[in-house]
Amino acid sequence: MTDDGHGARAGVRAGIVATGSELLTGRITDRNGPWVAERLGELGVEVSHLLLVGDRGEDMAAALRFLASDGVDLVVTTGGLGPTADDLTAEVVATATGRPLELDEHMEKVVGDIIAKFADRLRWDADALAAANRKQAMVPHGATPISPAGTAPGLAVPPHPERGGPTILVLPGPPRELGAMWEDALATEPVREVLARTSPYTETHLRLFGVPESEIAATLRDVGERTDLAPLEITTCLRDFALEVDLRHAPGSGKAAAARDAVVEEIDRRHGRAVFSRTGQTIDELLFDLLDGQVIATAESCTGGLLAGRLTAPAGASAHVAGGVVSYSNDAKADLLGVPRELIEAHGAVSPQVAEAMADGALARFGATVAVAVTGVAGPGGGTDAKPVGYVCFCVRTADGRTIARDPVLPGSRGDIRERSVVLAMHLVRRVLTGE
Amino acid sequence: MTDDGHGARAGVRAGIVATGSELLTGRITDRNGPWVAERLGELGVEVSHLLLVGDRGEDMAAALRFLASDGVDLVVTTGGLGPTADDLTAEVVATATGRPLELDEHMEKVVGDIIAKFADRLRWDADALAAANRKQAMVPHGATPISPAGTAPGLAVPPHPERGGPTILVLPGPPRELGAMWEDALATEPVREVLARTSPYTETHLRLFGVPESEIAATLRDVGERTDLAPLEITTCLRDFALEVDLRHAPGSGKAAAARDAVVEEIDRRHGRAVFSRTGQTIDELLFDLLDGQVIATAESCTGGLLAGRLTAPAGASAHVAGGVVSYSNDAKADLLGVPRELIEAHGAVSPQVAEAMADGALARFGATVAVAVTGVAGPGGGTDAKPVGYVCFCVRTADGRTIARDPVLPGSRGDIRERSVVLAMHLVRRVLTGE
Numbered sequence: 001m002t003d004d005g006h007g008a009r010a011g012v013r014a015g016i017v018a019t020g021s022e023l024l025t026g027r028i029t030d031r032n033g034p035w036v037a038e039r040l041g042e043l044g045v046e047v048s049h050l051l052l053v054g055d056r057g058e059d060m061a062a063a064l065r066f067l068a069s070d071g072v073d074l075v076v077t078t079g080g081l082g083p084t085a086d087d088l089t090a091e092v093v094a095t096a097t098g099r100p101l102e103l104d105e106h107m108e109k110v111v112g113d114i115i116a117k118f119a120d121r122l123r124w125d126a127d128a129l130a131a132a133n134r135k136q137a138m139v140p141h142g143a144t145p146i147s148p149a150g151t152a153p154g155l156a157v158p159p160h161p162e163r164g165g166p167t168i169l170v171l172p173g174p175p176r177e178l179g180a181m182w183e184d185a186l187a188t189e190p191v192r193e194v195l196a197r198t199s200p201y202t203e204t205h206l207r208l209f210g211v212p213e214s215e216i217a218a219t220l221r222d223v224g225e226r227t228d229l230a231p232l233e234i235t236t237c238l239r240d241f242a243l244e245v246d247l248r249h250a251p252g253s254g255k256a257a258a259a260r261d262a263v264v265e266e267i268d269r270r271h272g273r274a275v276f277s278r279t280g281q282t283i284d285e286l287l288f289d290l291l292d293g294q295v296i297a298t299a300e301s302c303t304g305g306l307l308a309g310r311l312t313a314p315a316g317a318s319a320h321v322a323g324g325v326v327s328y329s330n331d332a333k334a335d336l337l338g339v340p341r342e343l344i345e346a347h348g349a350v351s352p353q354v355a356e357a358m359a360d361g362a363l364a365r366f367g368a369t370v371a372v373a374v375t376g377v378a379g380p381g382g383g384t385d386a387k388p389v390g391y392v393c394f395c396v397r398t399a400d401g402r403t404i405a406r407d408p409v410l411p412g413s414r415g416d417i418r419e420r421s422v423v424l425a426m427h428l429v430r431r432v433l434t435g436e
Numbered sequence: 437m438t439d440d441g442h443g444a445r446a447g448v449r450a451g452i453v454a455t456g457s458e459l460l461t462g463r464i465t466d467r468n469g470p471w472v473a474e475r476l477g478e479l480g481v482e483v484s485h486l487l488l489v490g491d492r493g494e495d496m497a498a499a500l501r502f503l504a505s506d507g508v509d510l511v512v513t514t515g516g517l518g519p520t521a522d523d524l525t526a527e528v529v530a531t532a533t534g535r536p537l538e539l540d541e542h543m544e545k546v547v548g549d550i551i552a553k554f555a556d557r558l559r560w561d562a563d564a565l566a567a568a569n570r571k572q573a574m575v576p577h578g579a580t581p582i583s584p585a586g587t588a589p590g591l592a593v594p595p596h597p598e599r600g601g602p603t604i605l606v607l608p609g610p611p612r613e614l615g616a617m618w619e620d621a622l623a624t625e626p627v628r629e630v631l632a633r634t635s636p637y638t639e640t641h642l643r644l645f646g647v648p649e650s651e652i653a654a655t656l657r658d659v660g661e662r663t664d665l666a667p668l669e670i671t672t673c674l675r676d677f678a679l680e681v682d683l684r685h686a687p688g689s690g691k692a693a694a695a696r697d698a699v700v701e702e703i704d705r706r707h708g709r710a711v712f713s714r715t716g717q718t719i720d721e722l723l724f725d726l727l728d729g730q731v732i733a734t735a736e737s738c739t740g741g742l743l744a745g746r747l748t749a750p751a752g753a754s755a756h757v758a759g760g761v762v763s764y765s766n767d768a769k770a771d772l773l774g775v776p777r778e779l780i781e782a783h784g785a786v787s788p789q790v791a792e793a794m795a796d797g798a799l800a801r802f803g804a805t806v807a808v809a810v811t812g813v814a815g816p817g818g819g820t821d822a823k824p825v826g827y828v829c830f831c832v833r834t835a836d837g838r839t840i841a842r843d844p845v846l847p848g849s850r851g852d853i854r855e856r857s858v859v860l861a862m863h864l865v866r867r868v869l870t871g872e
Binding site: 022025027028031034036037038039041050051052053054062063066235303304305306307308311312315321324325326328329331336365380415418 | 471
């Protein structure tokens with residue numbers, strides 16, 4: 001992670017508060033905070049703190065006080081907007097911004113109509129329903145309600161009328177509702193006022209595969225010795241075994257653009273072959289496009305179906321995925337993929353020869369135009385000196401005879417080795433299809 | 437989420453600070469915070485706040501001040517312990533606790549030996565190495581260093597000698613290092629002093645499948661009308677499509693034990709068939725045990741290999757997983773699983789009849805003792821009135837002829853439907869094998 005942070009304090013800063021006691025047990029991982037952070041980043045807003053707090057009014061209030069004292073311009077809260085007693089966000093935000101709660105009659109009707117549909121499921125009686133309805137239609141004085149995607153309205157609350165402080169955007173906890181309400185939330189007057197003070201960054205997204213982060217760090221250090229990189233914010237981050245290098249800067253800065261060009265040029269010069277995307281496209285998206293007009297089949301041993309699972313994840317995958325065989329046992333390799341038993345005996349189930357035969361079998365059995373085979377030692381047991389844990393054999397072959405084969409030793413745990421094998425296999429398919 | 441929180445403030449409270457600017461871009465999801473939270477929960481420590489902050493000294497210091505003012509007894513920090521300039525945690529913690537940094541000569545040698553091994557990879561010269569070495573061996577006065585699992589030592593730092601405040605446990609960011617150092621960290625004097633003031637909760641873990649959260653909520657409300665549930669902390673949470681009901685209370689309370697018994701009894705009475713675990717065991721762990729001595733094969737369409745991928749996730753899965761076929765196309769269903777083409781034409785690829793034929797095919801082709809077949813409309817396209825998006829047909833069949841078949845309409849997105857189908861399939865296998 002490289003983040004020079006120069007000048008970053010000048011822009012609009014935000015804090016995020018995700019509420020929900022379940023987030024503090026460690027059982028549930030908060031998805032809203034990272035999602036909101038990524039959206040805010042795209043808008044040119046810098047997130048300085050992300051807080052997870054339980055469903056306790058005093059903890060939420062403390063979090064809001066902390067962010068106000070830290071001087072953020074915007075706070076986004078998620079969760080705690082439901083109809084029950086432990087849903088406290090609106091009340092806490094009303095108190096924090098000195099804006100008494102008032103019944104919003106339009107919202108009362110909107111919420112009433114929605115709750116009526118859920119009434120049977122909630123098994124509430126009429127009084128409880130009316131109370132829940134009223135509770136969810138209470139809006140801090142001067143705030144803008146945001147129509148619900150589920151049952152709970154959101155709120156865009158301007159700063160405290162005397163003390164000032166951050167604008168607070170209050171959104172529900174279910175990720176689907178949060179996502180559905182986001183655009184409406186950005187369009188509210190209080191949020192628009194904050195966003196008017198920012199300008200989206202100019203961004204460049206490079207994606208590299210097969211280069212260690214340390215090499216990119218060395219490249220960046222070398223460029224930095226010749227060129228002033230201060231006006232540029234450089235983030236390198238390893239995600240899904242690919243190295244993401246993101247460069248961003250305030251729009252219109254000639255110095256920043258020159259610094260960006262110097263970095264991109266040097267990365268291209270040293271690591272050009274490893275750059276697989278310049279648009280931020282993921283390997284999944286790239287491969288989906290490349291497979292247009294192809295028919296792909298998989299033959300998996302150590303990855304156990306994860307590669308096929310990933311190829312079939314996008315909607316529309318059935319247009320190019322025929323299927324696959326998970327040949328976990330030797331019998332399955334022979335019976336379902338036609339791998340000769342003597343080949344397995346001669347070279348072992350984990351061998352370049354067997355990977356090749358698996359790819360041939362998948363091509364033939366599925367009538368595919370391209371097949372990808374993976375067989376390896378995922379561990380933790382089963383390793384030998386010659387074929388240690390992490391030794392994985394790949395073969396990608398097209399019906400017209402193009403082949404790429406690899407047999408690296410991959411690092412990490414059993415899960416890492418399986419996941420990394422899936423990603424490596426996808427990149428090998430990409431290379432066969434692009435001829436790179 | 438139900439969390440009555442009664443009396444919870446009495447025990448030892450902790451805050452967690454995860455550092456790393458990459459956590460605030462939304463690109464990387466923090467795994468350390470939830471992991472530490474779960475570990476602390478097991479020790480009877482209540483986590484009140486989890487903060488993610490960037491690699492900026494002032495932001496980290498603000499987070500520590502906030503937690504100190506909130507009165508927590510323990511702060512656990514993760515990350516920011518590396519050798520480079522943006523690794524600031526030790527310095528910030530030293531300032532916050534009023535404990536000047538001092539060189540620990542023993543740790544200097546430990547770190548030096550480790551760094552020497554990495555020197556080539558890091559491409560540093562001798563001076564940079566010595567500086568990094570010294571930096572990582574600096575320990576706040578009176579703190580206990582924790583030997584590194586990677587390159588960075590941890591620190592257990594007692595409260596500020598005059599002002600008091602929390603004990604701070606400083607751990608590295610890489611999850612593997614964090615996990616490897618956890619037991620040593622708990623054994624340090626400053627952490628032991630904090631933990632001596634707590635006692636692990638008495639916990640009961642129920643796991644249910646196929647009951648909506650709202651029904652459990654209604655059951656809990658009804659029990660609460662007859663029995664005082666105040667001494668009990670009840671958490672219900674949906675994870676991996678199973679409902680987790682966790683009951684915990686301070687040890688030795690008769691009232692709490694009676695409340696717990698009342699809750700368990702009523703859940704058993706109303707939802708007993710849905711309870712699949714009373715030990716906290718996951719469906720994966722349960723199924724792994726149940727499959728001992730069996731040979732399982734999968735036949736997947738809409739789940740695209742995810743079910744096989746999950747069955748092969750645990751080490752040792754090869755003892756009972758033969759393999760599977762991902763028959764995404766109709767040809768694959770016919771050619772690789774022997775599903776009669778006329779059956780597909782008559783009933784459609786998504787039909788109970790085809791699911792049954794897929795299971796039969798998997799049993800035969802893999803010589804399995806139990807086979808599980810899944811075919812469905814994952815969407816977002818492809819739905820009809822008769823077979824809408826989410827309609828999924830399951831068939832589990834054993835070689836000796838026991839069968840369970842289901843064809844529900846599952847809610848959610850394409851991804852949800854696929855994941856939910858995997859979990860439902862695993863539960864159906866469990867039911868066939870246990871005869872429930």
